[in-house]
Amino acid sequence: MKKLFVGSLAWATTDDTLNAHFASAGTVASAKVITDRESGRSRGFGFVEFEDDAEGQKAIDTLNNSELDGRTITVSEARPRE
Numbered sequence: 001m002k003k004l005f006v007g008s009l010a011w012a013t014t015d016d017t018l019n020a021h022f023a024s025a026g027t028v029a030s031a032k033v034i035t036d037r038e039s040g041r042s043r044g045f046g047f048v049e050f051e052d053d054a055e056g057q058k059a060i061d062t063l064n065n066s067e068l069d070g071r072t073i074t075v076s077e078a079r080p081r082e
Helices: 015-025 053-063
Strands: 002-007 028-035 042-050 074-077
Touching: 002 053, 015 028, 015 042, 015 053, 042 053, 053 074
Parallel strands: none
Antiparallel strands: 002 042, 002 074, 028 042
C-alpha cells in the first residue's frame, strides 16, 4: 500500500474528483480530501492510497504539478505523523 500526499487542492475538489484524477495512474484504494471539522470546508490537501507501490510511484511521477479543478497540485509520498 502506497499513501500519497496531495497539496494545493482547489476548494471545490471532492473525494470523487480526486479519485477520478488519480485513477489514470492505477487502481485507487482510497482518496480523501481533508476538511475542517468546524466549517466542513476543504483544507486544501488530501491523501490518495494505491494498492500497488509501482502505481503509487507512477502517480507521483506523472501527476505531480498536474492541473486539477484549475489548480496545479503537488503529489509526494505521505510521511508518517510525528
